[in-house]
Amino acid sequence: xxxxxxxxxxxxxxxxxxxxxxxxxxxxxxxxxxxxxxxxxxxxxxxxxxxxxxxxxxxxxxxxxxxxxxxxxxxxxxxxxxxxxxxxxxxxxxxxxxxxxxxxxxxxxxxxxxxxxxxxxxxxxxxxxxxxxxxxxxxxxxxxxxxxxxxxxxxxxxxxxxxxxxxxxxxxxxxxxxxxxxxxxxxxxxxxxxxxxxxxxxxxxxxxxxxxxxxxxxxxxxxxxxxxxxxxxxxxxxxxxxxxxxxxxxxxxxxxxxxxxxxxxxxxxxxxxxxxxxxxxxxxxxxxxxxxxxxxxxxxxxxxxxxxxxxxxxxxxxxxxxxxxxxxxxxxxxxxxxxxxxxxxxxxxxxxxxxxxxxxxxxxxxxxxxxxxxx
Numbered sequence: 001x002x003x004x005x006x007x008x009x010x011x012x013x014x015x016x017x018x019x020x021x022x023x024x025x026x027x028x029x030x031x032x033x034x035x036x037x038x039x040x041x042x043x044x045x046x047x048x049x050x051x052x053x054x055x056x057x058x059x060x061x062x063x064x065x066x067x068x069x070x071x072x073x074x075x076x077x078x079x080x081x082x083x084x085x086x087x088x089x090x091x092x093x094x095x096x097x098x099x100x101x102x103x104x105x106x107x108x109x110x111x112x113x114x115x116x117x118x119x120x121x122x123x124x125x126x127x128x129x130x131x132x133x134x135x136x137x138x139x140x141x142x143x144x145x146x147x148x149x150x151x152x153x154x155x156x157x158x159x160x161x162x163x164x165x166x167x168x169x170x171x172x173x174x175x176x177x178x179x180x181x182x183x184x185x186x187x188x189x190x191x192x193x194x195x196x197x198x199x200x201x202x203x204x205x206x207x208x209x210x211x212x213x214x215x216x217x218x219x220x221x222x223x224x225x226x227x228x229x230x231x232x233x234x235x236x237x238x239x240x241x242x243x244x245x246x247x248x249x250x251x252x253x254x255x256x257x258x259x260x261x262x263x264x265x266x267x268x269x270x271x272x273x274x275x276x277x278x279x280x281x282x283x284x285x286x287x288x289x290x291x292x293x294x295x296x297x298x299x300x301x302x303x304x305x306x307x308x309x310x311x312x313x314x315x316x317x318x319x320x321x322x323x324x325x326x327x328x329x330x331x332x333x334x335x336x337x338x339x340x341x342x343x344x345x346x347x348x349x350x351x352x353x354x355x356x357x358x359x360x361x362x363x364x365x366x367x368x369x370x371x372x373x374x375x
Contacts, residue, residue, distance in 0.1 A: 009032045012206065022361065034211075060185075076200045084183040098178065230339075232342060
């Protein structure tokens with residue numbers, strides 16, 4: 001008996017939308033569902049005071065992958081936004097990423113040689129630590145006191161909800177230093193944001209495809225499964241398997257959005273607050289993503305939060321226990337004949353948007369054009 005659809009795609013975020021777009025081009029009948037009341041997943045933008053507000057935190061598209069850039073820009077027009085965040089520590093501002101502007105602000109040094117000498121001097125105090133036991137020791141051996149104390153420690157402790165001495169060293173594998181006066185956060189060749197926000201990208205991907213929002217797959221799995229031959233699941237993999245091997249741990253976020261009765265609140269899209277005593281990690285001013293000139297502005301205070309049922313899972317906790325638990329779910333998923341898995345939640349990973357698109361395109365090739373994918 002023929003099903004109503006070739007593919008049921010669970011999750012209308014970026015991964016599911018790209019796969020659906022490719023499946024439709026291949027002549028497949030798709031139904032995309034999402035338990036939220038909108039499409040786009042975490043890149044969804046809400047219009048407030050004529051400003052595209054990134055409801056789930058700042059998203060800046062950047063990539064070195066020419067195929068992915070051409071794919072995205074063939075669907076929508078991108079602006080020239082360049083991510084150049086600032087850090088606020090005790091009222092003083094520092095440029096990010098760590099570059100010559102940062103080193104001048106910290107120490108007054110003016111040349112790369114002076115900056116390198118200062119970093120080497122600060123690192124030398126911790127040369128005796130040959131095997132860092134935690135994040136704090138790792139960071140101190142990489143960058144010394146000032147950068148760690150002012151720009152890393154408090155922000156990281158807020159983000160993970162634990163003292164740096166209780167966090168594993170591998171969270172900071174390296175500290176990238178840039179010995180030029182360049183505030184562009186990313187090194188990628190291509191960067192920008194869809195003009196007017198990310199909804200235009202999602203709408204283009206899902207154009208002509210049936211979408212049902214407010215539809216909870218896990219609450220009505222049997223009936224929904226019966227609609228399609230194949231299923232792509234992009235939600236939490238532990239929830240798919242009814243937490244058979246236990247829950248996977250995440251960190252969550254809480255967003256406080258405010259309309260400000262002024263044309264410009266902070267003069268920059270993103271300002272990080274690196275003091276431990278400040279409860280939020282960053283303040284986002286959305287109009288700067290699209291060079292807005294509106295008379296009002298909208299800012300978002302981003303608060304790290306413990307994850308629990310009912311909250312959004314954002315950052316996987318990559319420790320040994322979670323790696324082992326995820327491994328068990330991954331092995332179960334590999335044995336599925338009818339269900340495909342994709343996206344950051346199904347893969348228990350943090351993924352940039354370009355990597356998400358690339359992974360969705362790769363899955364689409366394997367699934368929809370197996371002979372081409374094998375070449």
